[in-house]
Amino acid sequence: MEFELINFFRQRIPKYPCVRVGIGDDAAVIDLDIQQCVITTDVLMDGVDFISSQTSPEQIGRKALAVNLSDLAAMAASPKACVVGLVLPQKGGMELAKRLYEGLLPLARDFQIAVAGGDTNSWDGPLVISVTALGLPPPGGVLSRSGARPGDRIIVTGDFGGSILGKHLTFTPRVWEAIFLYRSYEVHAGIDVSDGLALDLWRVTQESGCGAVVHADSVPISEAACRIVKLEKGKQKPLDRALYDGEDFELILAVPPAEAERMLRDQPLSVKLTDIGEFVAEKGLWLEKGKKRTALPPKGYEHKFT
Amino acid sequence: MEFELINFFRQRIPKYPCVRVGIGDDAAVIDLDIQQCVITTDVLMDGVDFISSQTSPEQIGRKALAVNLSDLAAMAASPKACVVGLVLPQKGGMELAKRLYEGLLPLARDFQIAVAGGDTNSWDGPLVISVTALGLPPPGGVLSRSGARPGDRIIVTGDFGGSILGKHLTFTPRVWEAIFLYRSYEVHAGIDVSDGLALDLWRVTQESGCGAVVHADSVPISEAACRIVKLEKGKQKPLDRALYDGEDFELILAVPPAEAERMLRDQPLSVKLTDIGEFVAEKGLWLEKGKKRTALPPKGYEHKFT
Structure with a gap:
């Protein structure tokens, strides 16, 4: 329902010349005549x-x-x-x-x-x-959500899932990491994972007009994701928690292959960078395990209202 | 209690070089290196x-x-x-x-x-x-709250009281009026009346380090203030409603006498400008009726919490 509402806002709210980036991204950019602010x-x-x-x-x-x-x-x-x-x-x-x-x-x-x-x-x-x-x-x-291109690698910071056990209150926002990476490497698009890895990755594909394939074995699963699965007696797999849990507050970046390779070789941050798949031309979201590719539902946390 | 909390924030929150106007005014001014925004x-x-x-x-x-x-x-x-x-x-x-x-x-x-x-x-x-x-x-x-000087006239837009009967939902924010007056006349200080004429005037005196005398007979009382007194069968006087009701969303301005005179002669706005008294050196708030001066309590709407 939230998505429908955002679409409503997009259609209903006028385009303003001074809003360089408006509805549909993580923050708005306002052209202040001389200087912009976000x-x-x-x-x-x-x-x-x-x-x-x-x-x-x-x-x-x-x-x-x-x-x-x-x-x-x-x-x-x-x-x-x-x-x-x-x-x-x-x-x-x-x-x-x-x-x-x-x-x-x-x-x-x-x-x-x-x-x-x-x-x-x-x-x-x-x-x-x-x-x-x-x-x-x-x-x-x-850095916006809309610049991912087919062939770009999906690079993430940190690990995913089980944030509800504590990380959602103690996480470090990836501010300096984002600024550093964006300055030091070619990065086409980015988002922070607030509602879930799958859902927020889907948002990047939506804004960029492309699709994405996630390699199941590459997704960095947090210790908390494993712990929560044990606590809940195995109703879900740790990978499911990593893909669908909200509030990881890590970054997803779209990075061209050669730059991604350099980034992973450098590992310039104190938090680990991981390549979890690639953006593709065909629209949609997939999970690849071995040679098998299945649809990855864009699930995550969404505010529900009617 | 709100006042105590604001004092706490003032003491507790660091002074930032980029915040030109911060806590204690109606809005904050951020120096954006080249351009400021409010x-x-x-x-x-x-x-x-x-x-x-x-x-x-x-x-x-x-x-x-x-x-x-x-x-x-x-x-x-x-x-x-x-x-x-x-x-x-x-x-x-x-x-x-x-x-x-x-x-x-x-x-x-x-x-x-x-x-x-x-x-x-x-x-x-x-x-x-x-x-x-x-x-x-x-x-x-x-325009800030802090520039009022003893001798300045207290100039207000529009009339006061009884906003709850409708004006609080239909009022026109005095944006163009404020910009025009501030550009065309010397104006030392200003505030919008959100919590009540007496309380918001008191806030100007607090920030400016002075006092103010309001002339009871000069306060423009709205038709709604009279109507609400009738509805409530005369528990309060219309002047009380004008002084203490919240949400008038009119302007209070501190204007030097000669400029105030010019402003009142010009009456350059579609809303009426009225001189309701003067700022004085002695700290405090007074109501003057004829030759009698009594303390004017800085009452108005305040969020209550313990």
Whole structure:
């Protein structure tokens, strides 16, 4: 349903000359006449993005900023400033707000992003926290979802699956990694994995007008993905968790073959880079295991509404 | 309690060189190396800022953007772009989201602000809508809350009180008015009245390090303020509603006397400009009626939490 709504927005919302990148990507690029800035927003709600009875306010505040930084990373943008909108429960809201900031501010410092302002509200309901982040585009323009070409390799950072066991609260947004890779190698397209490897890879193929083949044996499966399969007594395979779980906040990049080879040889980051397959001309998403190729459903986390 | 929290943020949040105007004003000014932009955010919640059973989604969408435009007006900034974060109830969320945009987009067009992106979520809770707006500062820098000087006249646009009867959903943000006045006259400080004439005037005095005297007989009282007093069978006076009701979304400006005189003689806007008193050196807020001066409490709408 979310996809339908995005399509509605695309059709309904006018094209503005100053929006260089708008709806359909991780963040928007606004041409500010002389200088551009990148803007992105994310709203997190108790019971959906975190469970306040099981999560410290510091972790919630950190996550609210981190997911926005991950969107800036997806554009290879440098963090610049953010604003924070809070909707606090009336009881205990003051202490909660302070602790949210205690979690948010250290991450802001690490990523050199200014907390420029915000809006503080209260109500008779659960916590909602909305962050909007501004970034500066890299020289030559942002990394977008739409530049993948048939033949490009699918390069990912880190490993996948089982984020719900903890990583979704502690992940490092791949901001410096994205900026470094985009500056140092030819990268055609990129996205951050917020809703799942398969679903977000599919989004790149949709925006780029191509397809993709994932090699099952190459997908880096996290230790948490294996652990969660054990905890759930094997209803799913670890690979399924890696493909379909949300909130890994790793990068998927489309890189031409020679550059991908150089990137993998260099392994220039502290996080591992892995080649998990290739973009292809035929539209669609496939999983290849040995010589067998099957359809890979673009499943992942989606907000459901009717 | 909100004031205490803002003080906490001021103390706790570092000073960033790139934030020219930060916490404590209506919007933040970010130095983007070459070009600045102005950014502001507001979160509106069902049951607090609107009552969804009594308000059309189009009106809600319009208001969510309008309150942000009013913040840009308070800085004399030109609207540029905005992003919209939605938290939709699962049932009926799709239709609701579309109708919110049907209300938001005509206002966006009128004020030449691009809807640059957003974030759409759903949950098992009431509607929340968060808008972040970017603007461009006027030549020479923004209008702020902090420039009022003793002797400046207190000039306001429009009239006050009883907004709850309808104006809070239909008001015109004073964007063009603010830009025009700031360009055409010497204006020392400004704010938009979101929480109440007395409270927002007090905020200007706090930021400017001065006091203010309001002339009771000069305050422009709206027809709605009189109507609401009648409806409530006279518990309050119309002047009280004008002073303490929230959501008028008019401007309060600090203007030196000669310029104020010129402004009032010109009456250059379609909305009336009124002189309601003066800024004074002594800190505090007073209401003057005839020759009697009494303390004017900085009351208005405040989010309550503990």
